[in-house]
Amino acid sequence: MNTPDNLKYAKSHEWAKLEADGTVTVGITDHAQEALGDVVFLELPEAGRVVKAGQEVAVVESVKAASDIYAPISGEIIESNSIAVDAPESVNADAYATWLFKIKPSNPTELDSLLDAAGYAAVAND
């Protein structure tokens, strides 16, 4: 399973990356994209929306099904990936290069409660 060590993970199959400027970039894991199959549509949150950790904020639709994406941490959405919206299949091609949205965290310590790569791999293999 492909789970890069430099990322944090939510049990609901999102990855989160703390950037140098303090913002957090979010996408779905390689395991998640594989389970979903061919992704054909992304519904991403608007910039400015304030979200809570665990809240539904986006939808990834594959040919098969629609899947909710949850905010791994609380904060304000500062950007969504419009390039990914125009090319949803890029989620399948590289789930870690294809970020979905960026959050400005309201409580950065929430990141500590997310899983590390080994912890997520254990959850995903379950």
Next chain:
Amino acid sequence: MAQRTPLYDTHIANHGKIVDFAGWDMPIHYGSQLEEHHAVRKDAGMFDVSHMLGIDLVGADALPFLRRLLANDSAKLTVAGKALYSCMLKDDGGVIDDLIVYYLAPERYRIVVNAGTADKDLAWMRQQIAGLKAELTPRRDLAMIAVQGPNARERFWTAFPVARAKTVMLTPFQAAEWEAGEGVDRSEWLIARTGYTGEDGLEIAVPADEAAGVWQRLQDMGVAPCGLGARDTLRLEAGMNLYGQDMDETVNPLESGLAWTVDFKDTGRDFIGRKALEATPPKRALVGLVLQDRGVLRAHQTVITDRGNGETTSGSFAPTLGLSVALARVPAGIQAGDTVHVQIRDKALKAKVVKPPFARNGKSLIQEN
């Protein structure tokens, strides 16, 4: 535990992702549902459809039995091998199942029914056949492979050159029986030019123990193994109903886009459900929807029209079209060309009403606008 077809081990060897379908362990895809879909529209793909049940019908009363049992009229089947699509109805007109009946020879037919309804269908047929001179024999000893796509027949003939002479003259919806090999009298094949994808192709019924060999030979000729996922998007694009989803016992064929399969012409033919259909004009219609906004239509979304609400019965991203389509049951009077709205999560998205099919023979039938 779920049932398995004679091709189960083959699916595992091909890395098929197995899911439960109507109580059967079936492959949903072998890697990419989209690639399998395109293989069928552009080249050739094959599906294991052995979960469906073939039922042989033999006897002097076979035709009168079928003419009462089915909403379409089996009397139309006069050329050997010819096939007919029909609904089998309850007395109130509700659809018990949709099926194909093949006319093999005088007083001899093969009926192919859906997997999920097979037991119910057989029980119903046995109830109707009581007292008649005809017999029903379920053929769980057979496997069925659907080879579909513009190059499907050529690939099949390359794999089985001897079958060409026997099947090259088949017209759509016609089948031929074929004894494979020399002196192999157990080998009983039925090769039909039918399918569920909107493409040319064949559906082949063979003895269960020959299925894996047939599959392998077709695969060696470049026929792509395809799962039920691609089968669903292909049939939806082709505007074909899926039993249990687009219709069931609570709706009749006139409300399911299948008026063309109900044959009222012979006024003396008292098929089961006829009186109910004639007594009640349809209040609903099954139409096609093409989503105009971005999103994906799915089954059971509310359709908002100016004649009242309806519901999508099947919906998906349509790979050939590159946009989303659905079948929807809406109030009667909604016409092709009308604009409706479909509630998807918190948004009401615009959709255009069309007459299915959405795609056939490799091409989109939807006008860009």
